[in-house]
Amino acid sequence: MTVDDHNHFCIYCGAKLVPDQNFCSQCGREVLHEKAPEIPVPSKYDDIINQIEQEYDIKQKRAKELVAKLFNPNHMAYNKFSSSIDKSNQLFNNQLEVTKKMIELDTDNNEIVEDEIDNKIKTLQTFIDKMEDLINELVINLSTNKKDNDDINNLFNDMDDLIDSVKDY
Numbered sequence: 001m002t003v004d005d006h007n008h009f010c011i012y013c014g015a016k017l018v019p020d021q022n023f024c025s026q027c028g029r030e031v032l033h034e035k036a037p038e039i040p041v042p043s044k045y046d047d048i049i050n051q052i053e054q055e056y057d058i059k060q061k062r063a064k065e066l067v068a069k070l071f072n073p074n075h076m077a078y079n080k081f082s083s084s085i086d087k088s089n090q091l092f093n094n095q096l097e098v099t100k101k102m103i104e105l106d107t108d109n110n111e112i113v114e115d116e117i118d119n120k121i122k123t124l125q126t127f128i129d130k131m132e133d134l135i136n137e138l139v140i141n142l143s144t145n146k147k148d149n150d151d152i153n154n155l156f157n158d159m160d161d162l163i164d165s166v167k168d169y
Contacts, residue, residue: 045103045117052124053096059131060089066138084159085134091163092127095120130159 008017015026023030063085071078099120106113 043103043106045099045121048121049096049100049103052121052128056092056124056128056131059128059135060085060092063131063134063138066135070138070141081134081138085131087163088127088131088159092124095123095127099124126162130162134159 008019009015010017010024010027010029011032012029013024013027015024017024017031021031064082067078067081067085071081099117102113102117102120106117
């Protein structure tokens with residue numbers, strides 16, 4: 001059913017119209033009915049997705065700041081860290097957009113789709129966790145200046161594994 005927001009007069013001849021009348025009784029032209037604007041119903045996932053997006057953004061910015069403090073831009077480690085962060089950002093944003101689109105299209109609250117959305121949210125959370133791990137390793141490395149890079153290399157491997165697993169997914 002459509003809502004008629006006119007003053008109940010024909011826009012062509014000015015004749016008085018009866019509510020829900022489809023044609024003007026005086027000039028015979030079709031009466032235009034304006035549809036009520038659709039108000040989007042917020043999803044139960046909206047707050048979760050916004051929080052994840054903000055949290056990841058904060059963490060990746062922090063990781064980039066630490067890389068800039070720790071390494072000279074000409075240093076190979078700087079390029080490796082920056083590249084990993086950039087790859088992570090690309091994949092995170094891709095997964096985030098896919099998740100948002102799934103939420104937008106799931107108007108029937110389909111259980112199968114909701115399970116898949118929950119899986120996507122877990123994947124997004126994993127990106128945040130790995131970025132947090134990177135930040136922690138960079139802070140530890142910055143504060144101790146130890147020569148042992150095994151922890152950092154393991155973290156690189158973990159991030160690469162995560163990126164590869166998301167690409168396969």
